[in-house]
Amino acid sequence: MDELKTSYEKGWNSIYIHVDLPVPYEENYHMKMLKNNMLPHLAHISGSGRDGTSRYSFRSEGGILMEEKYRSRDIRAEEILAFTEQLAETADSLTEHMLNPDRILLAPEMIFAEEQNFQFCYLPAESGMALGEAFHKMTEYFVGRLDYTETDGILLVYRLHKETMQNNYDLKKIIEEYKREAADYREVKKGAHAAREAGAEEKEHSRRNQEKENSHRTFPEGTVFFCDEEEKTEKYSPEKKISCIKEKAVSYGPVRKMINKIKTGRWGEWEDLITEIDGQDRTGHL
Numbered sequence: 001m002d003e004l005k006t007s008y009e010k011g012w013n014s015i016y017i018h019v020d021l022p023v024p025y026e027e028n029y030h031m032k033m034l035k036n037n038m039l040p041h042l043a044h045i046s047g048s049g050r051d052g053t054s055r056y057s058f059r060s061e062g063g064i065l066m067e068e069k070y071r072s073r074d075i076r077a078e079e080i081l082a083f084t085e086q087l088a089e090t091a092d093s094l095t096e097h098m099l100n101p102d103r104i105l106l107a108p109e110m111i112f113a114e115e116q117n118f119q120f121c122y123l124p125a126e127s128g129m130a131l132g133e134a135f136h137k138m139t140e141y142f143v144g145r146l147d148y149t150e151t152d153g154i155l156l157v158y159r160l161h162k163e164t165m166q167n168n169y170d171l172k173k174i175i176e177e178y179k180r181e182a183a184d185y186r187e188v189k190k191g192a193h194a195a196r197e198a199g200a201e202e203k204e205h206s207r208r209n210q211e212k213e214n215s216h217r218t219f220p221e222g223t224v225f226f227c228d229e230e231e232k233t234e235k236y237s238p239e240k241k242i243s244c245i246k247e248k249a250v251s252y253g254p255v256r257k258m259i260n261k262i263k264t265g266r267w268g269e270w271e272d273l274i275t276e277i278d279g280q281d282r283t284g285h286l
Contacts, residue, residue, distance in 0.1 A: 004127075006110070008065075015065065017043075017058045017110060021125055025049025030124035033097050041090045043112055043119040058121040063114035070108070074147035077156050081175070082116040084160065088171045090120055091131065103127045106134035108141055135171070136164040152182050 009016040025047055034045055043058040091101040105111075105121040106129075112119040139161040146153050156178050163174045 004105075004123075014059055014061045015063070015112065017121060019056045019058075019105075019121075019123060021054045021056070022052075023054055023125065024052050025054030028124055030099060030103070030122075033099055034122060034124070037097060039090065039093045039097065039122075041086045041117075041119055043121050045122065045124075047124070054125070056123060056125075058112075060112035060114075060119050063112040063117070063119060065109060066111040066113040066118065067108035069113045070145045075142060075145045075153075076147050077150055077153035079116055080142055080146075080153065080156055080160075081178075083118050084171065084175060086118050087120065087135070088175070091171075094122070101131045102129070104131055104134070106131065106138060108138075132164065132167075132169065136161075139164055151185065155182055155185065 005020045007018045007020070009018065026049075027047075031045075031047055034042070043060050046057050046059075048055050048057075087104075087106075090104070094101045094104075099122070103123050103126070105123055105127055110121050139157060142157045143161060146157050148154065159174060159178045159181070163169050
């Protein structure tokens with residue numbers, strides 16, 4: 001984070017993030033509450049002061065920095081969902097202990113990650129950015145690191161990025177709406193898959209019936225056909241009945257259309273996705 005002086009220290013089984021501030025250190029209410037309470041998803045903190053300055057150190061055992069973890073691989077929907085839910089839980093816990101959630105240092109280089117568990121750094125001093133604004137910046141990070149072959153991830157990041165553009169938003173409500181939307185999409189996809197399987201089965205059944213019918217029209221070997229000289233001799237050719245089975249088209253709606261554009265690389269900017277799907281929202285198709 002640009003406004004904070006940070007440094008990193010790696011031990012054999014832990015990582016430290018040091019934040020130095022040009023203000024005297026004090027054991028304020030925030031430090032006492034953090035030391036005396038085990039709050040969920042918060043990294044261990046210690047503080048010290050020297051020559052009118054203060055240092056806050058955050059330790060994680062076993063995890064790595066989020067920025068490092070997703071530097072060489074994409075982030076998946078289940079990981080983004082776990083991150084968001086854990087952040088919401090942490091913010092609620094801080095509020096219950098009369099601590100300010102805006103002091104969470106919400107940036108990829110200030111978050112520890114281990115599997116799908118995340119640990120956040122809480123700075124007892126002013127951090128300079130409200131949590132709502134900081135989380136919207138995180139959604140922009142997700143846009144750049146997202147696995148675009150995964151439909152659920154596109155739906156989740158689209159909703160998070162769009163909704164957090166507002167000045168005030170309810171993160172828990174956004175998550176609940178996403179889960180309903182993802183469940184509906186999976187049902188549509190499941191129905192389309194079942195329709196394809198039923199169509200394939202019907203085609204196979206028709207093919208077997210046709211083969212059986214043709215086999216009944218086959219004459220024994222050695223059969224001779226006679227005709228009058230005035231008649232034209234025609235080669236026997238059993239009439240074939242053709243059955244045409246058409247699958248019923250399944251519409252995925254405008255969201256599917258936009259998702260396909262992203263997956264195939266035919267979409268320009270993420271903001272274009274927001275604009276077009278948002279337009280469909282207003283017409284009641286999504």
